[in-house]
Amino acid sequence: MHFAPLPYLDPGSGSFLIQLLIAALLGLGVAVRASWGTIKKWFGAKPKADEEDDEPESK
Amino acid sequence: MTNQNQNSGQAQRGQLAASFRDPSGFLFSQGGVLYRQVNRSYAQEYAHLMESGLYERLVKAGLLIPHVEVDELPGDYESAYEIIQPERVSFISYPYEWSFGQLKDAALATLSIQRRALKAGMSLKDASAYNIQFVRGKATLIDTLSFEVYKEGQPWVAYRQFCQHFLAPLALMALRDVRLNQLLRVYIDGVPLDLASELLPFKTRFNFGLLTNIHLHASAQKRYAGTDVKARAGTMSKQALTGLIDSLSSAIRKLNWNPGGTEWGNYYDITNYSEAAFGHKKELVREWSARAKPALVWDLGANTGVFSRAAGETGAYVVSSDIDPAAVEQNYRQMKGEKSENILPLLLDLTNPSPSIGWANQERDSFGARGPADMVLALALVHHLAISNNVPLPQLADFFAKLGKWLVIEFVPKSDSQVQKLLVSREDIFPNYTREGFESAFKQRFKICEAVNVHESERVLYLMEGH
Numbered sequence A: 001m002h003f004a005p006l007p008y009l010d011p012g013s014g015s016f017l018i019q020l021l022i023a024a025l026l027g028l029g030v031a032v033r034a035s036w037g038t039i040k041k042w043f044g045a046k047p048k049a050d051e052e053d054d055e056p057e058s059k
Numbered sequence B: 001m002t003n004q005n006q007n008s009g010q011a012q013r014g015q016l017a018a019s020f021r022d023p024s025g026f027l028f029s030q031g032g033v034l035y036r037q038v039n040r041s042y043a044q045e046y047a048h049l050m051e052s053g054l055y056e057r058l059v060k061a062g063l064l065i066p067h068v069e070v071d072e073l074p075g076d077y078e079s080a081y082e083i084i085q086p087e088r089v090s091f092i093s094y095p096y097e098w099s100f101g102q103l104k105d106a107a108l109a110t111l112s113i114q115r116r117a118l119k120a121g122m123s124l125k126d127a128s129a130y131n132i133q134f135v136r137g138k139a140t141l142i143d144t145l146s147f148e149v150y151k152e153g154q155p156w157v158a159y160r161q162f163c164q165h166f167l168a169p170l171a172l173m174a175l176r177d178v179r180l181n182q183l184l185r186v187y188i189d190g191v192p193l194d195l196a197s198e199l200l201p202f203k204t205r206f207n208f209g210l211l212t213n214i215h216l217h218a219s220a221q222k223r224y225a226g227t228d229v230k231a232r233a234g235t236m237s238k239q240a241l242t243g244l245i246d247s248l249s250s251a252i253r254k255l256n257w258n259p260g261g262t263e264w265g266n267y268y269d270i271t272n273y274s275e276a277a278f279g280h281k282k283e284l285v286r287e288w289s290a291r292a293k294p295a296l297v298w299d300l301g302a303n304t305g306v307f308s309r310a311a312g313e314t315g316a317y318v319v320s321s322d323i324d325p326a327a328v329e330q331n332y333r334q335m336k337g338e339k340s341e342n343i344l345p346l347l348l349d350l351t352n353p354s355p356s357i358g359w360a361n362q363e364r365d366s367f368g369a370r371g372p373a374d375m376v377l378a379l380a381l382v383h384h385l386a387i388s389n390n391v392p393l394p395q396l397a398d399f400f401a402k403l404g405k406w407l408v409i410e411f412v413p414k415s416d417s418q419v420q421k422l423l424v425s426r427e428d429i430f431p432n433y434t435r436e437g438f439e440s441a442f443k444q445r446f447k448i449c450e451a452v453n454v455h456e457s458e459r460v461l462y463l464m465e466g467h
Helices: A012-041 B003-012 B040-051 B053-058 B098-118 B161-176 B178-186 B192-201 B202-206 B208-223 B238-254 B275-292 B308-313 B325-338 B384-387 B391-403 B417-424 B435-442
Strands: B025-030 B034-041 B067-070 B080-086 B122-124 B132-135 B140-141 B147-149 B296-299 B317-322 B345-346 B373-378 B405-411 B448-454 B460-466
Touching: A012 B161, A012 B208, A012 B238, B034 B040, B040 B080, B040 B122, B040 B147, B053 B098, B067 B317, B098 B122, B098 B132, B098 B140, B098 B161, B098 B178, B098 B238, B098 B405, B147 B373, B161 B192, B161 B238, B178 B325, B192 B208, B202 B208, B208 B238, B275 B308, B275 B373, B275 B405, B275 B460, B296 B308, B296 B325, B308 B317, B308 B345, B308 B373, B317 B325, B325 B345, B373 B391, B384 B391, B384 B405, B384 B417, B391 B405, B391 B435, B391 B448, B405 B435, B435 B448, B435 B460
Parallel strands: B296 B317, B296 B373, B317 B345, B373 B405
Antiparallel strands: B025 B034, B034 B080, B067 B080, B122 B147, B132 B140, B405 B460, B448 B460
């Protein structure tokens, strides 16, 4: 492990890639949750109303 | 227009040192009024902000500083698309001076702004904690030029900055030690993620938000440093981007820190003076504040801000500072509960106040440079500075004289049990620490207008006016 600063290396590339990774993981979560709703519907559960679209005001 | 011309024009109009980095425009002051120039290169973005309704919605929600467009202003404005005059912020404070709750609210405000911006087809190009200030008690974005038009597919350019300025310090404060916010004083662009990753407890690797946004983020930075990934990495949908913002928001909301168990957390339970003395002090502060009519008060050593509120009753804006993170946090929570608009709790060590930092030591002002105040409160403070910190009384008088015109100061004599506690572990090398010695030192710099013995105590409260 080195602790020297890396003046020519831009950490931006890693920050870019990790966003795509997180987005993919979150997308996976959304997909699972969405299909979970469908599965429940097959068994006769009523679909929930859409969740509040607008976020609460910041406090 | 060449850079040189532009720079000379900016210098003439007193460009502020903190805004040199932004190609979209800059702050300048003229005739004591603060303006922001919107450069021609930023015209499209500025127009989108104003015309999409985003500006209005953000201002209405208290998330963005309001401004007016200035029609006529003398000078040379070849590079200018518009000159705006933002509402003046009563006191500029910095993230290393905020309590946990203040930094958390600033983080959530930033995400809330980004979410609203995305809905309006824009995106924040900066997520700097320095762009947030407390205005009327609320975390508010003060950089009107922080928005860019959102292009479908692009990731969030300010993502890394958000993690460094907000998520990393908040996680360190909540899960390691609240004092680690002081890292922000060293690292002006936020806590480096590899450092945060090393300092955070191992268990944070099992927290999705911190695992991805800090630990994996830090590893990816190292692994891919210098590689050109943009060409082959694909794009990010708007939905994915919104998901990322929501996940950051939920990671931030889960971080909590509660005051208690620190130095002064329950200070008012362990003081040695009676309710009568306390009430008398409050009454005097109220009365003298009404007499001096200050616009800006600095309450130094404010604890949870009881006397700040007494001073603020006359309408003054009160910066209520203390060295203890727990007291500042309690003060902030109380302020939010009361919906006060004129109290700013602030974390400050008077024996080592915030220095000026950044490029050429000019980006962020020292505490003293953000003054002077109209009135300074120094209640139950002098014995800490004079005895615990060994500052000679004449130097204390000089220090206070620089900070403000009016001074409300409490002298706590040696016979006081709190002072006796301070003297238990040190030799008494303070022969001049007497009421007479105190008055003669302060008379060099101030006129003593009032000196009142506080009821049921040995303490004396003074109202002084600087020469």
